[in-house]
Amino acid sequence: MDAGDSIRALLAPLLTLPLLDHIDGLELSTLSRVSPSRIAQSAVPNIGQIELVDSDAFRDDYSPLYIAEFEGHELEPPAAIIDRLRDEFAGKRRNVSPYRIVGIRDRNGAAIGAAQFSIFLLRAEDVVVPYLQYIYVRPQNRGQMMSELLHTLVLAVSEADARSRGWALPRMPFTLCESQPWFGKKDKVDRAMIHSRSGSQALLLRRKGDGKVLSAHVQPGLAPEDPPTTLIWLLRACPRGDHMQCDDRLGRAVIAAFYRSLRDEGFPERNIALAERMVEARYKDCEFWTMPLSAVTADMVVGLEP
Incomplete structure (x- = not known):
């Protein structure tokens, strides 16, 4: 660890021992998009504890907040998350993508917020990609840098998991996440604005023939009866500077x-296979393409499902 790691010095008294041990040796300041002074002023005074959330903690303390922050069709059943964490x-789960939740509690032990994510270990590309599935903060703690702090810890835990599997210096060019574009319900637009302010880029497909741009995203229905949904893939660059272009090879590997x-997490196989076929059809005569989320238009997303 670098002696000048100011963010680690700020957070160390707040990290539970399992989390502190897990990310031992990592320089947190290189993984933060905001300065130590902003974290010290806005976040730290409101935090009692930061933890790797286990199955009991999620069931008892974090799942009510998770359920409150998302609409029903967006939610994975809490019971499935509890089993996966256990x-x-x-x-x-050593032979599948690691699954983690980092959580923040207040000084009374109540859940402030959490980030739920899988970690894609792409050995052929020598790349580690955190896939941020959900991030949420209770209303009274928004605007206190909690989301930024959670993002930093997502990167740290992802790198630590990669190192625990034998990667000495894993490259993490970006975090992968999903979003609605700049249209739709107000809460979805608000989420898109947050992503845009973070500098996230939309990952899309561009047809070589006519230049038409379309979403590379198809989410299978989370329940057997649910239809596929097209959103937008987003890439949030790692602050450390492990930047690389998401070309066709990396784009296909990530998807x-x-x-x-x-599949590893037990979602309906029929729905996954359908979503894969839809994406494969979109790949035809296309290359991966990035642009600001604010530049994404409805025709790139709406009406792409068969």
């Missing part, structure tokens, strides 16, 4: 890892 902490992780 297996993760028991060491039963393949997404569907593989859904």
Whole structure:
């Protein structure tokens, strides 16, 4: 650890021992988009504890906030998350994408917010990609840098998991996440604005023939009866500067890892296979393309499902 790691010095008294041990040796300041002074002023005074959330903590303390922050069709059943966390902490998921939740509590022990994510270990590309599935902060703690702090810890935990599997210096060019574009319901637009302010870029497909741009995203229905949904893939650059272009090879590898992780996590196979076929059809005569989320228009997203 660098002696000048100001963010680690700020957070160390707040980190639970399992989390502190897990990210030992990592320089947190290189993984933060905001300065130590902003974290010290806005976040730290409101925090009692930062933890790697286990199955019991999620069930008892974080799942009510998770359920409150998302609409029903956006939610994965909490019971499935609890089972996955139990297996993760028991060491039963070594051959699949790691699944983690980082949580923040206030000084009374109540949940402030959390980030739920899988970690794609793309060995052929020598790249680690955190896939941020959900991030949420209770209303009274918004505007206090909690989301930025959670993002930093997502990167730290992802790098630590990669190192624990034998990667000495893993490259993390970006965090992968999903969003609605700049239209739709107000809460979805608000989420898109947050992503845009963070500098996230939309990952899309561009047809070589006519230049038409379309979404590379198809989420399978989370329940057997649910239809596929097209959103927008977003890439949030790692502050450390492990930047690399998401070319066709990396783009396909990331999306393949997404569907593989859904299989690992027990989502309906029929729905996953349908979503994969839809994406494969969009790949035809296309190359991966990035642009600001604010430049995404409805015709790139709406009406792409068969």
